[in-house]
Amino acid sequence: MTLTDDPEQKMNLDDVKQILKLMRDHELTEFELERDGIKIRVCKNGGAPAIASAPPPVIPEAAPARPAGQLKPPAAPADTVSQPSTALPPATADEAAVDYAVVKSPIVGTFYRSSEPGAPPFVEVGSQVKKGQVLCIIEAMKLMNEIECDHDGEVATIYVEDGQPVQYGERLFAIKA
Amino acid sequence: MFKKILIANRGEIALRIIYACRELGIRTVAVFSEADENSLHVRFADEDVCIGPPRSLDSYLNVPAIISAAEITGADAIHPGYGFLAESAYLAEVCEACHIRFIGPDPNVIRLMGDKARARRAMKKAGVPVLPGSDGPVESEEKGQKVARDLGFPVIIKAVAGGGGRGMRIVRSAPELGKALKTAQREAEAAFGVGDVYIEKYVESPRHIEVQVLGDHHGAVVHLGERECSIQRRHQKLVEEAPSPALSEKMRRKLGSTVVDAARAVQYTNAGTFEFLLDPSGNFHFLEVNTRLQVEHPVTECITGIDIVKEQIRMAAGERLSFKQGEVVFSGHSIECRVNAEDPDTLTPSPGIIHAFSVPGGPGVRLDTFAHAEAVVSPYYDSLIAKVVTWGRDRQEAIARMRRTLEMTVIEGVKTTIPLHLKILSDPDFLAGKLSTSFMERYGVEKKPGQKPLAETA
Numbered sequence: 001m002t003l004t005d006d007p008e009q010k011m012n013l014d015d016v017k018q019i020l021k022l023m024r025d026h027e028l029t030e031f032e033l034e035r036d037g038i039k040i041r042v043c044k045n046g047g048a049p050a051i052a053s054a055p056p057p058v059i060p061e062a063a064p065a066r067p068a069g070q071l072k073p074p075a076a077p078a079d080t081v082s083q084p085s086t087a088l089p090p091a092t093a094d095e096a097a098v099d100y101a102v103v104k105s106p107i108v109g110t111f112y113r114s115s116e117p118g119a120p121p122f123v124e125v126g127s128q129v130k131k132g133q134v135l136c137i138i139e140a141m142k143l144m145n146e147i148e149c150d151h152d153g154e155v156a157t158i159y160v161e162d163g164q165p166v167q168y169g170e171r172l173f174a175i176k177a
Numbered sequence: 178m179f180k181k182i183l184i185a186n187r188g189e190i191a192l193r194i195i196y197a198c199r200e201l202g203i204r205t206v207a208v209f210s211e212a213d214e215n216s217l218h219v220r221f222a223d224e225d226v227c228i229g230p231p232r233s234l235d236s237y238l239n240v241p242a243i244i245s246a247a248e249i250t251g252a253d254a255i256h257p258g259y260g261f262l263a264e265s266a267y268l269a270e271v272c273e274a275c276h277i278r279f280i281g282p283d284p285n286v287i288r289l290m291g292d293k294a295r296a297r298r299a300m301k302k303a304g305v306p307v308l309p310g311s312d313g314p315v316e317s318e319e320k321g322q323k324v325a326r327d328l329g330f331p332v333i334i335k336a337v338a339g340g341g342g343r344g345m346r347i348v349r350s351a352p353e354l355g356k357a358l359k360t361a362q363r364e365a366e367a368a369f370g371v372g373d374v375y376i377e378k379y380v381e382s383p384r385h386i387e388v389q390v391l392g393d394h395h396g397a398v399v400h401l402g403e404r405e406c407s408i409q410r411r412h413q414k415l416v417e418e419a420p421s422p423a424l425s426e427k428m429r430r431k432l433g434s435t436v437v438d439a440a441r442a443v444q445y446t447n448a449g450t451f452e453f454l455l456d457p458s459g460n461f462h463f464l465e466v467n468t469r470l471q472v473e474h475p476v477t478e479c480i481t482g483i484d485i486v487k488e489q490i491r492m493a494a495g496e497r498l499s500f501k502q503g504e505v506v507f508s509g510h511s512i513e514c515r516v517n518a519e520d521p522d523t524l525t526p527s528p529g530i531i532h533a534f535s536v537p538g539g540p541g542v543r544l545d546t547f548a549h550a551e552a553v554v555s556p557y558y559d560s561l562i563a564k565v566v567t568w569g570r571d572r573q574e575a576i577a578r579m580r581r582t583l584e585m586t587v588i589e590g591v592k593t594t595i596p597l598h599l600k601i602l603s604d605p606d607f608l609a610g611k612l613s614t615s616f617m618e619r620y621g622v623e624k625k626p627g628q629k630p631l632a633e634t635a
Contacts, residue, residue: 108226167226167227
């Protein structure tokens with residue numbers, strides 16, 4: 001199995017098809033490859049769910065974030081949101097998913113994207129973030145609480161508008177590993 | 178009047194407060210922990226905010242989360258219900274600082290009554306009969322022995338921060354005192370974070386009598402008569418009634434006016450309950466003041482026709498009491514049974530999912546509950562699932578209505594205390610009104626091995 005030698009050329013659909021054919025031919029149940037920051041893992045027959053990270057990211061729009069003080073949310077969102085990636089033809093793998101870490105609000109309060117009005121936001125969609133980096137502020141009882149990122153990665157989604165109230169456990173950011 | 182009230186509680190009492198708000202045309206905000214997402218109080222409040230994980234300490238006892246929820250929803254008042262933060266002077270103070278009205282007494286009054294030794298002194302000064310005892314905390318065995326000798330055994334050691342029977346020890350002789358004192362101090366420290374205890378004369382087989390008061394911010398104080406809550410197990414009330422079969426009209430008037438005077442003396446506002454022991458010779462002894470709405474408030478509502486929660490809200494908003502003492506009329510008799518999700522023999526909690534829930538109505542029946550088929554009785558919180566309240570023209574009719582209601586109640590999925598309630602309701606002493614806080618001892622506390630559990634529904 002060889003992927004293209006050209007470093008500019010990222011893994012494409014044909015490469016993935018090739019991997020899957022190889023697995024079928026050799027009756028493999030699991031395959032993992034890491035290369036140029038791209039990691040692909042494919043499992044069959046009830047193995048761990050496949051994980052594939054490949055550009056462009058597909059932002060899962062699962063359950064919409066539930067703003068504080070409104071209607072009932074759907075079942076509590078899982079800690080990580082999985083959605084089949086378009087990088088893989090869905091029929092060719094038993095399961096394929098993109099992994100996102102979701103940063104949830106640890107407190108009730110008002111969500112702010114910047115340190116003060118008019119200041120640039122801490123992060124934007126696409127920002128590279130590190131564990132421990134401040135993502136936003138939640139004001140509770142006149143106290144500004146800095147909310148830190150607990151994963152390294154890229155900001156894929158910001159679920160909440162600046163100045164919007166948030167409740168405990170509400171989704172704030174999706175971070176792509 | 179308030180536009181929006183946040184209810185800092187859960188379960189039946191959160192719903193009870195929603196009823197009052199709806200009747201007054203006030204919008205409501207429910208707060209809930211992750212364990213209560215599907216609860217009725219969340220469903221029927223106009224808005225709701227998740228304030229934390231299931232553990233009470235992180236949710237229903239989390240003052241910053243509750244205040245923030247009030248701020249983000251623009252609530253102008255907080256009703257704390259009972260339990261959780263209902264007697265938190267701290268919450269009342271934070272509310273004041275945040276310009277949110279706390280529906281309850283002033284924080285200074287909450288703090289005074291929360292310190293049982295200080296409350297005793299304040300009541301004594303206001304002319305309320307108080308049991309003889311140490312007038313402050315007792316630290317050492319030496320001091321304890323002296324106090325106990327002066328009082329005469331038996332004595333009772335109580336936690337200054339007290340409540341719920343924790344940090345409490347009955348001592349019948351001098352050699353037991355040293356160990357009991359240390360145990361009580363340790364228990365008090367663990368339960369309340371304050372190890373201070375005091376000693377009082379112990380009254381054998383007393384009746385528990387309490388008086389409901391309401392005070393507005395214009396100096397008016399009224400009482401709504403008494404409730405008798407002598408049927409208790411491990412200091413948990415099981416059956417309450419109003420009026421008490423032990424009080425004559427003369428005793429009621431005298432006790433009522435003593436309490437009203439005492440409430441005035443400490444500038445008591447909003448709703449409160451003054452608890453007393455009634456000894457076998459007919460003397461009242463002050464126990465404590467609960468600075469909140471009580472679980473058993475419905476029995477008083479049934480015999481007076483006064484909606485205590487609505488009065489609380491009106492008084493907190495600065496309105497005058499809508500009636501005078503002379504206009505409070507007691508009519509008939511009311512009984513409340515606290516139906517808990519517990520094993521009726523051992524009283525150990527029985528959390529789970531309620532699969533069937535049906536309580537008959539009919540004349541004179543009131544039901545305060547959050548339960549319904551498929552409702553969850555969470556292991557995180559108290560086991561009260563329903564308050565069944567009946568009213569009758571007299572005590573006998575109220576009891577008959579309670580019996581037929583509980584006999585025809587069907588609750589499946591969790592064990593309940595209904596079989597125990599039915600035993601009490603057919604006890605000759607109970608029927609004769611011969612009650613005392615030692616009443617429940619006749620049923621024993623331990624479950625006998627091999628004993629068949631009683632039928633879930635009767």
